Amino acid sequence: MDPVGFCTQTRLLIVAGKGGVGKTTVSAAVARMAADAGLSTLLVDVEGKGGLPAVFGYDELLGYEETVMAPQRPGAGEIRARTLTPDDALLEYLEEHGMRRISRKLLSSGAIDVVATAVPGIKDILVLGKVKQLEQGSAIDLIVVDAPAAGHAVTFLTSASGLLDSVRVGPIRAQAQDVVDLLSNPARCQVLLVTLPEETPVNEVVETAYKLEDRVGVSLAAVVVNGLYPPRPGLDADPAEVAERQGLRLPATELEQLRAAARFRLGRAALQAEQVTRLARSLPLPQLPLPYLFTTEVGWPEVGILARALAAGVRALPIERAASSSGTVDASTVSPRP
Amino acid sequence: MSGVLDGGALEQLVFDREIVVCCGPGGVGKTTVAASLALECARRGRRACVVTIDPARRLANALGLSEVGNAPSRIDGDWPGELWALMLDTKSTFDALVTRHAASPEQADAILQNRLYRNISGVLSGTHEYMAMEKLYELHEQGRLPGSSDHEAPRFDLVVVDTPPSRNALDFVDAPRRLTRLLDNRVFRLLMVPTRAYLRAVSVATQAFLRTISKVVGAEVVTDVVAFFQAFEGMEEGFRQRAQEVHDLITSDATAFVLVASPARDAVREAAYFADKLAEAGIPTSALVVNRVHPRFVEGGSEPGGGSEGGSAGGLEGGTVATALAPFYANLAEFVDIAGREESHFATLGARVAPAPVARVPFLPADVHDLEGLAAVADELFPPPASQRA
Numbered sequence: 001m002d003p004v005g006f007c008t009q010t011r012l013l014i015v016a017g018k019g020g021v022g023k024t025t026v027s028a029a030v031a032r033m034a035a036d037a038g039l040s041t042l043l044v045d046v047e048g049k050g051g052l053p054a055v056f057g058y059d060e061l062l063g064y065e066e067t068v069m070a071p072q073r074p075g076a077g078e079i080r081a082r083t084l085t086p087d088d089a090l091l092e093y094l095e096e097h098g099m100r101r102i103s104r105k106l107l108s109s110g111a112i113d114v115v116a117t118a119v120p121g122i123k124d125i126l127v128l129g130k131v132k133q134l135e136q137g138s139a140i141d142l143i144v145v146d147a148p149a150a151g152h153a154v155t156f157l158t159s160a161s162g163l164l165d166s167v168r169v170g171p172i173r174a175q176a177q178d179v180v181d182l183l184s185n186p187a188r189c190q191v192l193l194v195t196l197p198e199e200t201p202v203n204e205v206v207e208t209a210y211k212l213e214d215r216v217g218v219s220l221a222a223v224v225v226n227g228l229y230p231p232r233p234g235l236d237a238d239p240a241e242v243a244e245r246q247g248l249r250l251p252a253t254e255l256e257q258l259r260a261a262a263r264f265r266l267g268r269a270a271l272q273a274e275q276v277t278r279l280a281r282s283l284p285l286p287q288l289p290l291p292y293l294f295t296t297e298v299g300w301p302e303v304g305i306l307a308r309a310l311a312a313g314v315r316a317l318p319i320e321r322a323a324s325s326s327g328t329v330d331a332s333t334v335s336p337r338p
Numbered sequence: 339m340s341g342v343l344d345g346g347a348l349e350q351l352v353f354d355r356e357i358v359v360c361c362g363p364g365g366v367g368k369t370t371v372a373a374s375l376a377l378e379c380a381r382r383g384r385r386a387c388v389v390t391i392d393p394a395r396r397l398a399n400a401l402g403l404s405e406v407g408n409a410p411s412r413i414d415g416d417w418p419g420e421l422w423a424l425m426l427d428t429k430s431t432f433d434a435l436v437t438r439h440a441a442s443p444e445q446a447d448a449i450l451q452n453r454l455y456r457n458i459s460g461v462l463s464g465t466h467e468y469m470a471m472e473k474l475y476e477l478h479e480q481g482r483l484p485g486s487s488d489h490e491a492p493r494f495d496l497v498v499v500d501t502p503p504s505r506n507a508l509d510f511v512d513a514p515r516r517l518t519r520l521l522d523n524r525v526f527r528l529l530m531v532p533t534r535a536y537l538r539a540v541s542v543a544t545q546a547f548l549r550t551i552s553k554v555v556g557a558e559v560v561t562d563v564v565a566f567f568q569a570f571e572g573m574e575e576g577f578r579q580r581a582q583e584v585h586d587l588i589t590s591d592a593t594a595f596v597l598v599a600s601p602a603r604d605a606v607r608e609a610a611y612f613a614d615k616l617a618e619a620g621i622p623t624s625a626l627v628v629n630r631v632h633p634r635f636v637e638g639g640s641e642p643g644g645g646s647e648g649g650s651a652g653g654l655e656g657g658t659v660a661t662a663l664a665p666f667y668a669n670l671a672e673f674v675d676i677a678g679r680e681e682s683h684f685a686t687l688g689a690r691v692a693p694a695p696v697a698r699v700p701f702l703p704a705d706v707h708d709l710e711g712l713a714a715v716a717d718e719l720f721p722p723p724a725s726q727r728a
Contacts (some may be wrong), residue, residue: 020365020600051604097553149364167559197691199705201365234665241663258666260634261673275705294672296679297603 001317004219008033008192012135012143012182013221014157016212017194018204019149022226025053025298025306026194026290027146028188032307033314035070035077039141041068042134043081046127046156047148048129052081055298064088070300077141086123089130098170121159122172128160128179135182135189154208157183157191158215186219186335193223197272206282222286222317224310225276229269230291235262288313348625348695348719352379352386355594357478357587361510361616362598363608369698370706371598372500373401373423374715380419381716384495387422387477391470391502398425400527401709408434415709420492424473431469439576445569454566465515466502473582474499478592511588511619514581518574523564528535555558594624594670597694599687601628601680613691623691624633628684629699629717636679 007013007030015027031041035290045052046061052063056069062083070079087107094103134143140158147153160179167173182189191212195205205223212218237256243250250258290309293302351358352375360372372388379386387410388401401413401423408430433450440446451454474497476527481493501510526643552560587593595616599609613623686695706715 018365019363020605024604049604050607054603054607085447170553199707232665234662235669239663239666242666246662248663255633258663260633261670262666264635264673264701265669266632268701271704295678296601296676296683332585 001090001314001319003033003037003314005319007142007306007312009221010186010188010219012145012189014145014147014148014189014191016153016191016208017224018201018208021194021196021201022290023149023194024049024146025303026033026192026224026226026310027144028052028055028303029306029310030192031079031142032070032085033142033310034142034144034302035079035312036075036120036304036307036311038075039075039255040072040077040139041079041142041144042138042140043069043079044131044134044145045081045083046085046145048085052146054216055300055303056081057300071261080140084130085202086127089126090123092130093126097285121155121163123171123217124156125157125163125176125179128156128182129175132178132182137230152225154211154215155231157218159214159216161216182217184217190219190221192221193285194226195223196227197225197275198281199275202275202279202282206279209283209285220285222313223279223283223290224288225279226275226290227292228272228289229265231269232265236264242337286317348697351375351594351596351625352382352384352496355497356494357474357625358496358594358596358625359510359588360498360500360596360598361612361613363600363605366598366600366605366609367699367706368500368598370497370712370715371596371627371629371719374712374719375596376423377421377497377709377712378716378720379496380415380421381417383418384500384675385420385422385492386496387494388425388428389424389470389473389477389497389499391426391428391466391499401712408473413709414613422492422494424467424477426470426473428466428469431473431571432465435472435580436573438582439573441572445573448569449566452569453562455458455569465513466517469586470499470501471510471514471588472580475580475587478587492599503643511585511621514584516579518578519709522574541644560654587623589619595621595624596625596627598627598629600630601683603683606683609614610690611685613687620637623694625694626684626688626691626696627699628680628687628696631680631684631698631700632673632676633700634674634681636677 013030015023015030017023027043030194034041043052044202048061050061053060053067053069056079058067058069062081064083066079066080066082069081072078084309091103091107094100105304129142131145134140146154148156160176160183163176164173164180167176193205195201207221209220215222239250239262240255243255276287288310290313293305295302298306358372358375361367362368369390371485373675374386376386376670389410407425408427410424413421415421436449436455437446440449477494477497480491504629581651596618597609597613599605609626616623684696684698688694697719699715702711702714706712
């Protein structure tokens, strides 16, 4: 499948995964992949954290207004980003429903918290309701939502269907219905899962995948396996023997450093390979591998590398996935094997 | 010397403190660190309990627990002390709290059946923190109070808890008081008074507010809310008092806050934010644990044998030589580079929480998901020479 096809299967792509797996980086890489393919992209941050703008070299936090993160380049689309926190969404909702005058007071008196408590998930629904508005209204080719971490991602995406069970009337119910319609429609919305090739993150992504599929009926696009040590052939020999064969005498400490580093990498790579296999067995979703970049901070050049790796993974996907909702896990025929 | 483990200072966590709260950004290994601290405590002959509220049940992965529950279960192992673990069942902890504070079984029932209550106790994320605090307090107190009805329950020397991922470390500290603030909401206190005279006193803003809610979420929600506050009538004082006690304990010297982070930019940024928030509240960070650090194959950060990224074999002569050893030098250079970057990150964070000791836990040969792994982490946190273990 070509990246344009992948990025235009649905206008909305929600990136979900547990904390620390690189969800924000992957969101940025998807946006860059889409932009590089000529599409305009909007990144939506629902937690108001600084990680997303930092990837694009911005020190300041994002605001409620869209900010250009990467301007249009020849042959490439623009990347914009904005926040959409629950409080933002709630205020906007109240204002749109003729409650502008009392909305601030509702917030400041704490009364709104009582109601938000009485109707669980109302804030998630308002956030997703606003996302739906963006999805339907804007001229943007792809909207990438950096979802809340881990367990919260499931809550975030299941709130709407939960609310349909408990609130029977009113505009909030209508809003929840709209959100459920959006999330469960494979032509409009997909979830991209992110994990690391490690024991616990793999367990959690499998669990999350089945929960999302069962409870929301959301279409799962693929699972991104982040942080894979890039292959480096030639490390499995003993550097001492290699040196000797070449008639070289290296200091013992240096040989030991070379040997230890090689052993470490081979060991971690073997563990990662095991987890990748286990993930493939437990979760029948295509995997998109991303390399570990040996850096502690991802910036624009690194996002470029990741975007190209992502595009390569996408090109390796079978083409027929584009046409239908075959990206979903069929829970009736596949049982989880954690 | 930044980033160098000060084992002695970390040891006071498991010897002098009664409660350790592990906080930090998501995905850095808080649960692993919490369980390792408790395990170390047991290895030193003391009785420790680790509590997790993480809905992802990571502790279960590490300790082989299968069920959530309200009572800690003991984990058998080859150590002189005792290791207990508890995966918190938020809802039943809350139910027990309500039942304890209720004046009658009828009052308890009315609350337990209320939809608002069910939402609060089952779903609300702040509730996880609140119930963890409540359980922490309970575990800390049990066996400590003379004549306590819990005299069967063990008295723990140390209770370690890992906090759920939240935006702010203070969400945790503040959780117990959040419910009392909810109960104190003036708008709803007025609603609880049933007489017409008071209804007339309800302000214009309140009426507008009620109309607003009814319009948006339907009148039934309002009915539920009112019923909830009515059912709670008379119980607030008990809750408030308990919340204060819990808060006092958690901000006392008996409790230590351990900040857990990983050495990547975003995790460091978030961890720094946590540390600042704690400091603002007058709570010092007792220790910083930087988890998942790449090993340093070359001490002192100097370049390995002059080797740099790419094909040169460390300044040695000969093309064929270079190609055969090049992967080894290139690989080593990558790890030296990442170790240097990580070092600078946790030096920054270490300075932020000074004088708290900083401990590093390197990537281990295997992912931590069992007792053996936890023991390996504990060995890193408490290096054997300092701990005088065999």
